[in-house]
Amino acid sequence: MEDEVDRLVAAWRRERPDLDVEPLEVLSRVSRLARHLDRARRLAFAEHQLEPWEFDVLTALRRAGTPYQLSPGQLLTQTLVTSGTMTNRIDRLAKKGLVERLPDPSDRRGVLVRLTDTGRDRADQSLAGLLTQERAILGELSQAQRAELAGLLRQLTAPFDNIPG
Amino acid sequence: MEDEVDRLVAAWRRERPDLDVEPLEVLSRVSRLARHLDRARRLAFAEHQLEPWEFDVLTALRRAGTPYQLSPGQLLTQTLVTSGTMTNRIDRLAKKGLVERLPDPSDRRGVLVRLTDTGRDRADQSLAGLLTQERAILGELSQAQRAELAGLLRQLTAPFDNIPG
DNA sequence: CTCAAGTATCTTGACGTCGAGATATGCGAG
DNA sequence: CTCGCATATCTCGACGTCAAGATACTTGAG
Incomplete structure (x- = not known):
């Protein structure tokens, strides 16, 4: 089956036959698929009254295991947002009672963000919903x-995740 | 080499051994890679004084071929944004002299967006820059x-692109 | 012809993100 | 000890996007 990127690449080959546009076959599909996934996730989370950004933060804390706490800095690297954004997210989640801010006992510059019981339940529920939806997409x-695809993608993400880029 | 998603999946298997989180191996990598690509693209385009969103619109028009014009509606489906966003983008590009708005001669509700000569040059220059950078990532x-990866991704994007989703 | 439903685009206000700078604390060389 | 640089987080203003609704035009059934 053809997709938008096939059409896009064909158009470039017609308009710019002098260029090798093969890289777009992979990377434009990655960007477009991510965009579709964002929309699908938004719908899936709406059933649990959660926004995608809320899910990202709550599940990062959930994955950390008891006592479900991380520093804002650790949350940054996991969610790929800037520090100003994370401050804002923590503020809003705290206001909703899903997380709480605690002083870091070992570094007075620092803060620890901890999941509340409510926050933990929300994280668990919405993860299950997300997985159901993702299985449908991967059907x-x-x-x-799937294993092949995961392996190839890992080769592309690893440099970003490991080198401080 | 390990990446962040390997760590993420391992953490879920530890915290929620009851769930099958295998779908994340693929789809979390797609989302994270797209985020890294956004950042990389922003840097590449900065050399040509273009924002990623400007590139998306200008190149959609460039690919259309002479006379380089499309309706706002056609631009929507190619760029996956909403109509309000596209109106705003066209306004700003027109103010910079990269596109111009013309009435659609065959439908008085409609408008055609046409690339100016300057806009066309910018599109051509920045595409070359983008391809150079993408080749480095795909190295x-x-x-x-790459062919294998493109084929697998196509299977995931095709349903979104073809069914009116 | 007429009118209702459909379509194309634009308007508006709320929202989340970014980037640069501010503040406060930690740490190592001398 | 102390000075200067590094680090952790927060503040703030600008910006782009979205969703819902408004407006103007088109189309087809009757």
Whole structure:
């Protein structure tokens, strides 16, 4: 089956036959698919009265395990947002009673963000919903294909995640 | 090499051994990679005094071929933004002299957005820059792997692009 | 012809993000 | 000890996006 990127690449080959646009076959699909996923996630989370950004923060804390707390800095690297954004997110989540801010006992510059019981429940519920939806999207692929795809993507993400880029 | 998603998945398996989180191996990588790509693109375009959103609109028009014009509606489907956003983008690009708005001769509700000569040059220059950068990112993969990856991604994007989703 | 439903675009206000700078604390060389 | 640089977080203003609704035109059934 054809997709928008096939059409996009064909158009470039017609308009700029002098250029090799093959990189777009991979990277434009990544960007467009991410955009579609954002929309789908927004719908899935709406059932749990959560925004995608709230999910990202709550689940990062949930994954940390008991006592479900991380510094704002640790949350930054996991969610790929800037520090001003994270301050804002923590403020709003705290106002909703899903997280609380505690002073870091070992560094007086620092703060720890801790999941409340309510926040933990929300994280658990919405994760289950997300997985259900993602399985539907991946239904197109066999188990072997999913593993193949994950491996190829890892080769692209690893440099970003490891080198301080 | 390990990436952030490997760590994320390992954490979920520890915290929620009851859930099958395998879908995240693919889709979390897609979302995170897209985020890294956004940042990289922003840097690449800065050399041409262009924002990523400006590139998206200008190149959609450039790909259309002579006379480089499309309706706002056609631009929506290519760029995955809402109509209010596109109106705003066209306003700003017109103010910079990169596009111009013309009445649609065949439908008085409609408008055609046309690339100016300056806009066309900018689109061509920045596309070359983008491709150079994308080739560097894809350097991790062999030609065969890139083709494999593109094919797998197409299977995921095609349903979104074809069914009116 | 007429009118209702459909379509294309624009308007508006709320919202989340970014980037640069501010503040406060930690740490190592001398 | 102390000075200067590094680090952790927060503040603030500008900006881009979204969703919902408004406006203007088109189309087809009757």
